[in-house]
Amino acid sequence: MKDKKILTGKQIIVEVGDLKIGGDHPPVFIAGPCSVESREQIMATAKALKSIGVTILRGGVFKPRTSPYDFQGLEIEGLKYLREAGDSIGVPIVTELMDEKNLDIMLEYTDIIQVGSRNMYNYPLLKTLGSVDKPILLKRGMSATIKEWILAAEYLAAYGNTNIILCERGIRSFDNYTRNMLDLAAVPIMQKETGLPIIVDPSHGTGVKSLITPMSKASLACGADGLMVEVHPNPEEALSDGPQSFTFDEYKEFFNECKR
Numbered sequence: 001m002k003d004k005k006i007l008t009g010k011q012i013i014v015e016v017g018d019l020k021i022g023g024d025h026p027p028v029f030i031a032g033p034c035s036v037e038s039r040e041q042i043m044a045t046a047k048a049l050k051s052i053g054v055t056i057l058r059g060g061v062f063k064p065r066t067s068p069y070d071f072q073g074l075e076i077e078g079l080k081y082l083r084e085a086g087d088s089i090g091v092p093i094v095t096e097l098m099d100e101k102n103l104d105i106m107l108e109y110t111d112i113i114q115v116g117s118r119n120m121y122n123y124p125l126l127k128t129l130g131s132v133d134k135p136i137l138l139k140r141g142m143s144a145t146i147k148e149w150i151l152a153a154e155y156l157a158a159y160g161n162t163n164i165i166l167c168e169r170g171i172r173s174f175d176n177y178t179r180n181m182l183d184l185a186a187v188p189i190m191q192k193e194t195g196l197p198i199i200v201d202p203s204h205g206t207g208v209k210s211l212i213t214p215m216s217k218a219s220l221a222c223g224a225d226g227l228m229v230e231v232h233p234n235p236e237e238a239l240s241d242g243p244q245s246f247t248f249d250e251y252k253e254f255f256n257e258c259k260r
Contacts, residue, residue, distance in 0.1 A: 006157040007150070007164075007194040014135050014163050014197055016092045016111055019055065021165060021225055022197030028226035029258075030094060030199065031251060032058035034241035035071060036078035042085045044233050048248040050089035052255050056112070057086045058228060062098045063240065064118050071239040076105060083109045094137055100128050107134060117142045117169060117204075120152045130159025139167040139201070146186060150193055166190050166198040167228065168219075170205035179207020179244070182215055187222045199226035203244045212246070213254050220258060227258065 014021045021028055031049050036042045036059040046057055061078035063071060074081070079095065086093035092111035097103060098119065106113055112135045119125055120141035129136050136156055140149050153164050168187060170180025182205035190198050200219035202212045216227050232238045232245040246254060 005154060006162065007153055007196065009192055010195045012162055012164075012195045012197070014165050016056070016135055019092065021199075023225075025225075027220060027224065027258075028055040028199065029053065029255060030056040030058050030226060030228035031231045031246075033060075033232045033238065034230050034245065035060045035063055035239050036074055036082050037071075037239050038074075039081045039084070041233060042078075042081050043088065045231060045248075046085035046089045046091075048233075049231060049251070050091070052248075052252045053259075054089075054091060054255075055226070057082070057089070057091050057093045058114075059085075059093070059095055060240070061095050062102065064096070064098055064116055065240070076102075079105065079109050086111070097125075097129075100125060103128065103132070107132060111135070112137050112165070114167075115139060115152075120144055120149065123155055126152060126155035127159050130156045130161045132161060134161075135163040135165060136161060137165045137167055137199075139169050140171065140183075140186070142170075142180065143172050146189055146193070149186075149190070153194055153196065162196075164194075164196050165225075166194070166196050167201055168198060168205065168224075169201040178205075178211065180205055182206055184215075184218055184222050187219065187224050191223060197225040199228055200224045201228045203228070203230040203241070207244050209244055209246070209250075212244070213257055216254065216258050229254070 063073035094112035173181040
């Protein structure tokens with residue numbers, strides 16, 4: 001790349017409280033439901049995941065949905081439930097910010113702010129998040145090239161925030177067997193080009209539950225700094241992404257296999 005770069009490839013360790021992500025530190029395990037649907041749901045999920053060994057609790061509260069008629073999330077109410085759930089098990093939380101108008105309350109309640117696939121190209125949002133003192137989880141755009149993804153991270157860095165966790169979540173291809181095409185070559189490429197930690201989201205990357213475990217193992221084998229998967233108490237009743245969500249028992253088996 002000929003562009004001026006702040007992220008030169010020098011290794012960056014992202015700290016979230018006492019947790020360190022990247023480099024030689026153990027991979028992080030991020031898990032939780034696609035959407036926070038109720039206090040009971042997220043509290044039960046948090047309790048189950050804590051007993052298994054989750055590192056960070058995830059859950060969507062502002063949901064970018066393709067259809068305006070799909071569940072849009074519990075918004076601020078859901079954010080408060082997620083915070084309560086994270087505190088109850090003593091782990092950080094991550095959730096997606098979609099609109100700058102919610103930034104202040106997001107800064108108050110969450111530990112890691114996620115920029116979703118649809119917003120990777122939202123440069124005004126990236127500029128704003130570059131000025132905050134919170135780690136940013138930057139998902140790859142669904143059609144983004146490596147260079148475009150690097151430059152999105154550069155937007156955050158150029159405006160002052162290098163506490164960035166990259167997330168490979170698959171890109172669109174001509175094949176529709178899987179939801180997306182999980183690009184694991186991006187893991188070592190992005191580490192080399194930016195020095196940033198990178199996690200992999202095989203739930204969205206494949207959309208096929210049976211592929212999540214093998215692709216997670218492959219992710220760790222190629223050097224990923226963590227995994228993010230979707231877990232729900234009753235996937236068949238989930239308001240979003242049920243078919244690709246693990247039950248608690250499935251997540252326990254997945255966790256143990258990846259740990260080995």
